[in-house]
Amino acid sequence: QTAGGVIDVATIGEPPTLDPMASTADLVGIITQHIYETLYTFGADWTVTPLLAADMPTISEDGLTYTIPLRTGVTFHDGSEMTSADVVASLDRWMRIASRGKQTAEVIDGIAATDEATVTITLKSPYAPLLSLLSLNNAAAIIIPEENADQDPLESYVGTGPYRLEERVPDQYIQLVRFEDYASRDGEPNGYGGARLQHLDEIRFVPVPDPNTRIEGAVAGQFAYVDQLPVEAYDRIAGGATEPVVLAPFGWPVFVMNTQEGLNSDLRIRKAIQAALAPEDMMLAAFGSEDFFSIDGAWYPDSYAWHTEVATEPYKPMGDTETAMALLAEAGYDGSPLRILTSRQYEYHYKMAQVAQAYLEAAGFKVQMDVVEWATLTQNRADPALWDIYITHSPFLPEPSLMGIMSDSSPGWWATDAKHAAVEAFNAESDPAKRVELFADVQKVIYEEVPAYKVGNFNALAAQAPNLEGVAPAPWPYFWNAYLGDE
Amino acid sequence: MTLDADTILSVRDLRTWFKGRHSIAKAVDGVTFDLKRGKTLAVVGESGSGKSVTSLSIMGLLARPGAIESGQILFRDRQERVHDLARFSQKQFRALRGREIAMIFQEPMTSLNPLYTVGDQIGEMIALHEPISPSEARKRALEMLRHVEIPDAAGRLDDYPHQMSGGMRQRVMIAMALACSPSLLIADEPTTALDVTIQAQILDLLRRLQDQFGMSILFITHNLGVVAEIAHDVVVMYAGRVVEQAPVMELFARQTHPYTRGLLACTPDAERDLGSEGERQALYSIPGSVPPITDLPPGCAFEPRCGYAVPACRNALPPLVKAGENSISRCIRSHEI
């Protein structure tokens, strides 16, 4: 376990920004989590654990006031010391800029620095997901120096993280070097939390947008770590110079329905789709082998506390064409095309779409595929007039409230009374055990109203050099704690 | 290989064919003639009669698929040795070309390399055959330009071909050809592309240079006027074959082949063809046209167009026979003409 060393990490591309508040992209989070830190983060078991906060907050009886103690002696990369003023300014910026921050701002009454080392957040109503939101690394509530908080877009990439930005050459590399004055937490590493060790001198994130080039790079042993490999490359990777790393389960692909306009504003159509789809074939086409996916209608797999089988009956591994046809007839479907918006940024999205198309057509749908670039997709999905289904995926998020469909304003625009009732109850409850029970109600509403169709669980594949140690499999891989062993 | 002492080139029954996949073009098919030392032999014939192919055969410059099929090309070099050029290798030719036999071509516009000055190109010829320094070569080139009477020769040495007129370029070609004092100069239609006044200059020049350098000239042309102007002896070709050879005076006085006769008759001549009041007599014209050389009749190639033809003409190729004092003819009725 020696200090020193430089690693190259192949990422899926060039991040659109190095401001993690401004983007929900996983890639941005992966890179910037080394530079910036949040008040809280997730421990190994996905429980919230303090990072820049000294400890867990004190929550008032009514659940409306969070008093957060801050660590002292934490310095920014520019040498200044973090104070409560920085935290308040940063959180203000978060509520102004970050999409999750904007969403949270609706329940926040005020944020104030109680003293140098304490910040108090007051809420309008109890809001259980708050800490998770403060912990997440995308659209993240990072803490930056107060004087930088006005910047939009962010220009000074100054954080408190274990690595600082040395150089960025767009599309070539982002070079991070060890931040010598980093103040680590004491104790042992615990997931994203706990102590953060700085063995490596340098981490370079190299964008390799082409998945095949990433595979070749992994096989050839060109990188210490290669992120986001197509799972089907497992055997090749295993035979190559780097070792495959599987994160199982990693996440879920999802067909989001446009509940606001067009065909899918009719619940019966959505139900017909739900019946028509055959997740087993879709997952097989997308991921190749059962080794890399599982057929699971529950929104959380059984390794998560949120797992429940409630209401998942409509999820039929091989689909149910007859039921779908019946539903379709009942809905008086007029044969106008069902528009599936997808991209090939993630090849498996596209493959699932192709299989879905076959099954939907078998059920009597007329399907129109709109295969566009990812950038176009993110743009088009915001326009309800343009699509009926769009395909995306998500890692299993530690807090269900963070899922896209939970927000009324995210594309799909699912907003019904039943949803509001279930979700509000869920968000207002602070007792974890009770929240698990309440989530079953949420899942039930989802299955009843079909705002989205979860296809299954899938694993993620990465590759890692044999001598790279100390990297824990994670949806957003991080490289503090990592070190280069002997080959 | 015997050759009269005063014969420098003797082509004997030369056949040069172009063998295609489906046909054989007998471009030269039985050409025989002798060229005397210091004399000019003109080869006349219409387009496609094989004049150029004959000269290229002599120079060994035939391009595929052309090849000498049979026959001899006897050539006497400056050391009085006689060679059969029909059997020469390219290597042997290389030593011969330029030094013993030089050639000038029809198109003065394109026969010079546009990228080198005329001085370079003449100097190159000399340097190829004589061990000589570049400055020496330049001096010799200048000397040659003077020989061919280029005005302001020193000033034009560094001109590029495109800066010169056609006549000038042809002079440069001649200067280049004569630079190594070859004993034989082959001139393939050297004046055809030139205007009459320039043509006269070049013919005049060639005559004078022949007196001066003593080379023999094989002069290819289709213009009987030019023949009368420059030749000592004349060979007439038709469809790849020699039909008649005679000294120039004899030939124009009395033709021993109907084709030659036709050629002369169909060139307009005011004295002959215009009446005293200027009224025109119809020109004599040879009926029909030249047969394709890929498909020659077995007998006399001129027979289909010939006014003297008899059935015998059709059966076998008439041999070349003595027809006059010094002339030979490939016509079985030569004595009746």
Place this chain on the structure above:
Amino acid sequence: MSAPEAPLLDVRGLTKTFVGRNGRTVHAVSDVSFSVRRGTTVGLVGESGSGKTTAGRSVLRLIEPSGGKAVFDGVDLFSLSEREMKAYRKRLQIIFQDPFSSLNPRMRIDAILSEALDAADFARGAARRERIAELLAIVGLSPDHARRFPHEFSGGQRQRIGIARALAVEPEFIVADEPVSALDVSVQAQVLNLLGDLQKRFSLSILFIAHDLSVVEYLCDDVVVMYLGRVMESGPSRKVYANPRHPYTRALLATAPVPDPTRRKARVPLMGDIPSPINPPSGCVFRTRCPMAIEACAQAIPPVEDLGGNHHVACIRHAELA
């Protein structure tokens, strides 16, 4: 029908300049005058680049002349608009030197002739087919040649087709631009005879462009000698040939090779090259090569002098050559 003395075509002061690629002006034809009487042939001779073709094409308005006039049957062709000119097109025709490029390789002979008949608004159908056969017969081809393509003909035959095309519209006047110089001598005579016959038969007027002096002497009633875009001498052929009054004509006649070795004589060829038409010599354009040139020749363009009997010459020393 017309007054016997009025020529069919009277060209006066024809001038044509080209702007070359580098912006320099080429004086291709300068102040050229001649006339063509009905039913006669006028020969236009001169060395390469002397402007013969340019003059011929200008008269037909195939290129736009820069100056002068060409009075055809009482009308100045140069003053006509392109539309008015159309009516005259079929009265004036042209035949070309190159028997290979003067026929569209993708059209059959009947189509080529048919296009010409279209121009004359000739009816379609059987009459047209007959007319095509007739035209072919006129130029000595057989009617079953009509369905062939040009490449199936020899040079002489193609030249006949070119002539047939020109005759199709029954023109009164034909410009023949070196119609025989690309042909072999044996074929040349056939075409010359044909032209001579046709002229008589259809009382054509012909402007016959050539550089072969003996052909012109044989065929033409009048001759116009050009040099560097200008007329040096013109007049009835017999007069000009028998008694050339311009040093250039003289030199041309003297240097033209004659197929008669007994007439080979020591003659002094003209010195030097033809100057560039971009920058013609001042005064008399011929003076740079003229054995008789004097200082005065450089001063002014020599006036055209009438020697009587329609014989004109542009030389200040012509008297010495009488």
Place this chain on the structure above:
Amino acid sequence: MLRSALNRLIGMAIVMFLVVTIVFVIVRVTPGDPAAVMLGPDATAEDIASLRERLGLNAPIPVQFLTYFGGILRGDFGQSIFLNIPVTHALWLRAEPTFFLTVFALAIAAAVALPVGVLSAYWRGSAFDQAATMLAMFAASIPSFWLGLIFMQIFAVQLGWFDTSGYGGPGASFAERMHHLVLPAVTLGLISSALITRFTRAAMLDVLNDDYVRTARSKGMSEWRVVVRHAFKNALIPILTVIGLTAALLISGAIVTETVFGLPGVGSLIVSAVLRRDYPVIQGALLVVAGLYVLVNFVIDMLYLLVDPRVRY
């Protein structure tokens, strides 16, 4: 000489002006509001309106064109939406790999094509000629990305001689960077050599039939001298033209090759710009690449003046 250079220069300026206009038109026909694209999906109508105002998108088209044209004259190609840096800067950052890639590829192509083309013209119809012609045609039939993938598979993945992608990390030495260019340059060079071979052969065939080559032979010189000194030098003139054309071909090839080999060059920048809807970058790249092409061909025109004494425009 000076005069013809000047003439060419004016011609070049006109062509460049048209190039700029074409690019302007292409960007104008792009559907969608550039301002909306720049601001992304979360933008409000007011944001878009104010950006339109700021970008001058509300001005009449001729005014927009003038503004845009003025910007280009000052070297201002706009700001990359995605990278947030000036387009010129973005292009400059990417220039090195593309520059060396095309130079190496051209060198490889010329080294292969010139001798092969000359010899196959010389031995026209021979087995060598037929084989070379077939091979050249075959090479021109292979999609370049396909060849690149196969090379990568063999030389990088299986033999491990080269990295599969990239251009070296920070501080990579020049040699290391060039090492990354070997496979892409060979791929691109081989494919481009096909075109140059065929042109060289055709040009040589042309000149080998020229009269002055026959003149040269009639002088009694060696074939080698005839071919090199007399024929090839003349053939060089059309060959230069092809090399100029190849410049464009190489850049097209570079776009694909760089993508296959993950080279951070202008080519891959263009592809990512398209995928990212980074219109200013697309526009800038179009301008710069076309400008370079025009420039290269201008240089070649000037070379003509040196090689060929006849050229007087």
Place this chain on the structure above:
Amino acid sequence: MAAVTTAPARAEPNLLIRIASRPTALAGLIVVTVIILLSVLAPLIAPYAPSQLAVRDRLQGPGMAHLMGTDELGRDVFTRVLYSGRTSLTVGFAVVVFASAIGVTLGLVAGFFRRFDAPVSRLIDAMMAFPDILLAIALVAALGPSAANVVIALGIVYAPRLARVVRASTLVIRELPYVEAARALGVPTPVILVRHVLRNVVSPLLVQATFIFANAILAEAGLSFLGVGISPDIPTWGTMISVGRQFLDQAPWIMWFPGGAIILTVLSLQLLGDGLRDFLDPRLAKDV
């Protein structure tokens, strides 16, 4: 002095016979014909439907059931290669037609009317300054990725190349005596353009067209590979490769067969074009 120009092509009515006399050109012709036939007759020949999924039979190697194996969705590669041929060839052909329409018009106008020569030629020069793939990418980006737009983009890319060839030929033909003869007869200019000029431009055009056909197929594949071309749910050889590329290791046949089809088609088109060029327009060998 104006150089003596030779007539371009001597018409040869029996072109097919002449092509047949050259083995390579004949091979090209035969292969192209076979490929076109296979594509046209795809519905009759293909053993499966082009988008018939059988996810459980995915990535099967070539064998009796599937001549060329199956792809990642279990579709029959042979079937898809046939159907892709339809699109690829149609795109190639449409590009040729579209490019010819523009190119011939521009080339004729520039070549025939001196007045328009300079402006049109400069425009052509400017268009040619854009490398083909780059211009195509930009145009597709501007127009949106659809098959029709790819055709339009590639058509615009190749039009100037055709225009140059047509202009060059027109410049020569314009000066030929048979055109002059037609003018002397008073044949209207449009008729001259069509009957005399266009008809004789056809030969070099045909030669160019085969090369552009070949290039268009390659370019379409390139665009699809880069992900900026035809939408991947329309099977073309290019889209098949770009999908198959991910399985280069496990299931190389998915990429090999469409790739082979491209190479074969392009190669035979080139052979054919080369043969045509030899017969129709030897001078063209040195043009673009």
